[in-house]
Amino acid sequence: MAKQPEKKKDEVETTGHSWDGIEEYNNPLPRWWVWIFYATIIWGVGYTIAYPAWPGINQATSGLLNWSTRENVADEIESFSERNAPKNTELEEVELASFVEEETDSELYSYARSSGAALYQTWCAQCHGSGAAGGVGYPNLQDDDWLWGGTIEDIHTTIRVGVRNPETDEDYERVSEMPAFGADELLGEEEIEQVVNYVMSMSGEPRDASLVEAGEEVYLDNCASCHGDDGEGDTFQGAPNLADAIWLYGGDYETIRETVWNSRYGNMPQWQDRLSDAQMRALAIYVHQLGGGE
Amino acid sequence: MSQAEPQQLYAAREPVFPKKVYGNFRNLKWVIMVVTLGIYYVTPWIRWDRGPSLPDQAVLLDLANRRFYFFWIEIWPHEFYFIAGLLVMAGLGLFLFTSALGRVWCGYTCPQTVWTDLFILVERWIEGDRNARLRLHRQKKWDLRKARLRLGKWATWLLIAMATGGAWVFYFADAPTLFVDLFTLNAHPIAYTTVAILTGTTFFFGGFAREQICIYACPWPRIQAAMTDEDTLTVAYREWRGEPRKHSEAVKAGEPQGDCIDCMACVNVCPMGIDIRNGQQMECITCALCIDACDEVMEKIGKPRGLIDYMAFTDEERERAGKPPKPIWQHVFRPRTILYTSLWSLVGVALVVALFIRSDIDMTVAPVRNPTYVTMSDGSIRNTYEIRLRNKHGEARPFVLSVAGDPALSVEIEGADGQTVMVPADTALPVRAYVVAPGGSVPAQSDRVEFRFWVEDDMSGDRAYKDTVFNGKES
Numbered sequence: 192m193a194k195q196p197e198k199k200k201d202e203v204e205t206t207g208h209s210w211d212g213i214e215e216y217n218n219p220l221p222r223w224w225v226w227i228f229y230a231t232i233i234w235g236v237g238y239t240i241a242y243p244a245w246p247g248i249n250q251a252t253s254g255l256l257n258w259s260t261r262e263n264v265a266d267e268i269e270s271f272s273e274r275n276a277p278k279n280t281e282l283e284e285v286e287l288a289s290f291v292e293e294e295t296d297s298e299l300y301s302y303a304r305s306s307g308a309a310l311y312q313t314w315c316a317q318c319h320g321s322g323a324a325g326g327v328g329y330p331n332l333q334d335d336d337w338l339w340g341g342t343i344e345d346i347h348t349t350i351r352v353g354v355r356n357p358e359t360d361e362d363y364e365r366v367s368e369m370p371a372f373g374a375d376e377l378l379g380e381e382e383i384e385q386v387v388n389y390v391m392s393m394s395g396e397p398r399d400a401s402l403v404e405a406g407e408e409v410y411l412d413n414c415a416s417c418h419g420d421d422g423e424g425d426t427f428q429g430a431p432n433l434a435d436a437i438w439l440y441g442g443d444y445e446t447i448r449e450t451v452w453n454s455r456y457g458n459m460p461q462w463q464d465r466l467s468d469a470q471m472r473a474l475a476i477y478v479h480q481l482g483g484g485e
Numbered sequence: 486m487s488q489a490e491p492q493q494l495y496a497a498r499e500p501v502f503p504k505k506v507y508g509n510f511r512n513l514k515w516v517i518m519v520v521t522l523g524i525y526y527v528t529p530w531i532r533w534d535r536g537p538s539l540p541d542q543a544v545l546l547d548l549a550n551r552r553f554y555f556f557w558i559e560i561w562p563h564e565f566y567f568i569a570g571l572l573v574m575a576g577l578g579l580f581l582f583t584s585a586l587g588r589v590w591c592g593y594t595c596p597q598t599v600w601t602d603l604f605i606l607v608e609r610w611i612e613g614d615r616n617a618r619l620r621l622h623r624q625k626k627w628d629l630r631k632a633r634l635r636l637g638k639w640a641t642w643l644l645i646a647m648a649t650g651g652a653w654v655f656y657f658a659d660a661p662t663l664f665v666d667l668f669t670l671n672a673h674p675i676a677y678t679t680v681a682i683l684t685g686t687t688f689f690f691g692g693f694a695r696e697q698i699c700i701y702a703c704p705w706p707r708i709q710a711a712m713t714d715e716d717t718l719t720v721a722y723r724e725w726r727g728e729p730r731k732h733s734e735a736v737k738a739g740e741p742q743g744d745c746i747d748c749m750a751c752v753n754v755c756p757m758g759i760d761i762r763n764g765q766q767m768e769c770i771t772c773a774l775c776i777d778a779c780d781e782v783m784e785k786i787g788k789p790r791g792l793i794d795y796m797a798f799t800d801e802e803r804e805r806a807g808k809p810p811k812p813i814w815q816h817v818f819r820p821r822t823i824l825y826t827s828l829w830s831l832v833g834v835a836l837v838v839a840l841f842i843r844s845d846i847d848m849t850v851a852p853v854r855n856p857t858y859v860t861m862s863d864g865s866i867r868n869t870y871e872i873r874l875r876n877k878h879g880e881a882r883p884f885v886l887s888v889a890g891d892p893a894l895s896v897e898i899e900g901a902d903g904q905t906v907m908v909p910a911d912t913a914l915p916v917r918a919y920v921v922a923p924g925g926s927v928p929a930q931s932d933r934v935e936f937r938f939w940v941e942d943d944m945s946g947d948r949a950y951k952d953t954v955f956n957g958k959e960s
Contacts, residue, residue, distance in 0.1 A: 219496035221697060322855030333869070336862045394864075435862035436924060480899065482859065482869065482919060 279469035287343040307477025333482040336437040340426040341485035347475035353461030367428040373452030393422045393434040501758035504615035508777025529655030536879030538910040581825035583712040587719040592772035604691040650683030715798040751775035847875040850951040857956040864924030876908035883943040890936030893926035
C-alpha cells in the first residue's frame with residue numbers, strides 16, 4: 192500500500208528482546224485466548240481419563256466410559272440382526288415361485304436380493320467368481336444354462352444339498368455320476384473318437400466329419416439315456432445340454448475326449464448346515480435374478 | 486539479548502461502547518440490516534407449489550432426499566456444479582467489491598456486523614447511549630437497576646439469538662411443520678442441537694465477542710489485504726487537512742490549528758474501538774460510521790464535510806499537492822475490477838445456460854466388466870449395464886430404453902417386461918439392462934463395438950442418450 196500506517200509505532204512497546212539490533216514488538220494476545228489454551232489442556236487430560244488412551248503392556252487403559260469400537264460394531268450387528276429378524280421369518284414362509292411374476296418390486300424381494308448379494312460375496316464368490324461368471328468347472332450363474340434347473344426352487348435345493356455331496360439319505364437330490372467310458376473300458380478308443388466328433392457336431396463343427404455318423408450310433412447307445420436323444424440334457428440328473436453353446440469344462444476335441452474318457456465329478460458343498468433357510472432363500476433369489484433365471 | 490523487564494503478554498479486552506450516530510451511511514446500514522435480516526428470517530416461509538409429491542417450500546435444502554430446491558429450480562446431487570459455480574461467483578464478487586470499495590462486505594453485510602449492530606441497538610434501547618453504558622460498566626456494585634438492565638439486555642439478546650438459530654433449521658425441513666414440532670418437543674435432536682449451537686454462537690459473538698471475531702477469528706480481513714490496492718476506496722482521515730489537531734503539542738506551541746477539533750466523535754462511534762485518524766488499520770471494517778459522526782461535527786462548526794471520507798491512497802498525493810481527487814469512476818473502473826466483473830459474468834452466464842439446457846430426464850450408464858460378456862446357450866453374446874434412469878418430474882413416467890448404432894443389438898431390462906420401465910416421481914431408478922448380439926453377428930465377434938443407449942419419456946417424448954461399448958467374444 193502506498194501509505195504505511197504510522198499509527199501505534201510510538202505506542203506499541205517492544206518486548207525488550209534485541210537480536211543484532213532487531214527488536215520485537217509486543218502486541219499482546221487477548222486474555223481469553225490463553226484461557227482457551229488452559230481449557231484445552233484440561234479437556235485433554237479429561238479425555239485421556241474418559242477414553243482409551245495410555246498404552247500398557249497388554250492393552251491400553253480402557254477409560255472410564257468403557258468405550259470400544261469392537262463393542263460398537265458388535266452392538267450394531269446385533270441391532271441389525273434384530274431388525275432383520277421379521278424379514279427373515281417372512282422370507283422363510285413365502286412361496287419362492289411367487290417372486291418370478293408379480294412380486295419383483297416388493298420390499299421383501301429387494302431385501303432378499305441385497306442380502307443375497309452380500310451372502311454371495313461371502314460364500315460363493317470363491318468358486319463362481321465375484322461377478323458370478325464362473326470358470327472352468329464352475330458354472331457361470333449369469334447365463335441361461337442350468338445343470339440342475341434354473342427356477343428359484345431348483346437353485347434353492349442345489350444350494351441346500353450341494354452337488355454330489357450327500358451327507359444323509361435325504362439329500363441325494365443332486366447326486367449323479369457319468370461313467371468313465373475310457374478309463375473303465377466301457378468304450379474303445381475308436382468309439383470314443385467317433386462319439387466326441389458327433390457331440391461336437393451337435394453345437395458346431397466336428398474335427399473329423401467322417402466319424403460323425405458312426406458316433407451317432409455310439410451316442411444313442413451309451414449317452415442318450417442321460418443327455419437326451421438330441422443332446423438336450425436332463426436337469427433331473429444334472430446331465431448337461433450338449434447341443435448348446437456353453438461348455439463347463441471346454442468344447443474343444445481334447446477336453447471333450449477327456450470328459451468322455453475319465454468322466455467328471457464336479458461338486459459343490461451343501462450349505463444347509465452353515466446357512467439359515469432365510470439366507471439360502473435370499474441366495475437363491477439373488478442368483479436367480481443374475482440374468483439367467485427360469 | 487538485553488535483560489527484559491517482566492511484562493504482560495496477554496491483554497484484557499478493552500470494552501467498546503459505540504455512540505449513536507446519524508447520517509447517510511448509518512441510514513444505509515439500517516436499510517441493509519432490515520433487508521438482510523428480512524431475507525434470512527422470511528425466506529423459509531415462502532411457499533412454492535411443485536405438485537403433490539414434492540415439497541412446497543420455495544427454498545429448501547432437503548439433505549435426507551438429496552435435493553436442493555430454489556423456487557423453480559431443483560438441484561440434484563450430480564448437478565452440484567451449480568453450487569460450486571455460485572460459490573465461485575460469490576468469491577469473485579467479493580474480490581470485485583473488495584478491490585473497488587475495500588471491506589464493504591465486512592462493514593455492511595457480514596452477518597457478524599449485522600447481528601452485532603442489532604445487538605448494540607438493543608443495548609442502546611435498554612441501557613442507554615454511550616455515556617449511560619459507560620457509567621453502568623464502571624458501577625461495580627450490582628444494585629437492582631443494574632441487574633434489571635443487564636438481565637433485560639441479555640434476555641432480549643437471547644431471544645434474538647434463538648430466533649436466529651431457529652430460522653436456520655427451517656431451511657432444511659418444512660418450516661411450518663418443524664416450527665410446531667420444535668415447540669411440541671417432537672423435532673429431531675439434531676434440530677434442537679443446531680438451534681442450541683447457533684443460539685449460543687449468536688448470543689456470544691454478537692453480545693460479547695463482537696469486534697474480536699473480526700480481529701482474531703476471521704481469516705477474511707487478512708486475505709483482503711491482498712485484494713486492495715492504492716486505488717481501492719477505503720475510509721480515511723484527511724490528515725493534511727485536519728492536522729495539527731486541537732490539543733496537540735504543535736497547536737500549543739503556536740502553530741495554526743487544522744480542521745480537527747479533537748472532539749473524539751469518530752472514536753466514540755467506532756464499533757471496533759479504533760481511532761481512524763491513525764490511518765488505515767487492520768481492525769477497520771470500513772463501516773463509515775466515523776464519516777457520519779465527523780460530518781455532523783464539521784457542519785456544526787461550519788467547516789466542509791469530508792474530513793473523514795471514502796478515499797483512495799492515490800488521492801492523497803494529489804490532494805496534498807492541492808489538486809482535486811480523481812473522480813470515483815476512475816477508481817472503480819480499472820483493469821482489475823473489469824477483469825473480476827468479466828469473470829463473474831462469464832461464470833454467471835455459463836450457469837444460466839447450463840440451467841436452461843439441462844433436461845428433465847437423464848441417465849448414467851456403467852457397463853458391467855465382471856464379466857465383460859456372457860455366452861448364452863444359443864450362442865448369443867450378452868453384455869450387462871448398470872443404468873440409472875433419472876426422472877425429474879413430479880410424477881411417475883414410463884421410460885423406454887433402446888439401443889442404436891448396430892442393428893444386431895437388442896436390449897432388455899431385468900425384471901421388467903421388455904424395454905419399458907416406470908420411473909417413480911423425482912427419482913433415479915437403478916435398473917440392469919442386457920444387450921444381446923446374436924451368435925455370429927459382428928458385435929458378438931468384435932472386441933469392442935460402440936453404440937448408443939437412448940431413453941425416451943413415453944409421455945413427453947423427451948429423450949436422452951449415453952454412448953457406451955459392447956464387448957464381444959473375439960474369435
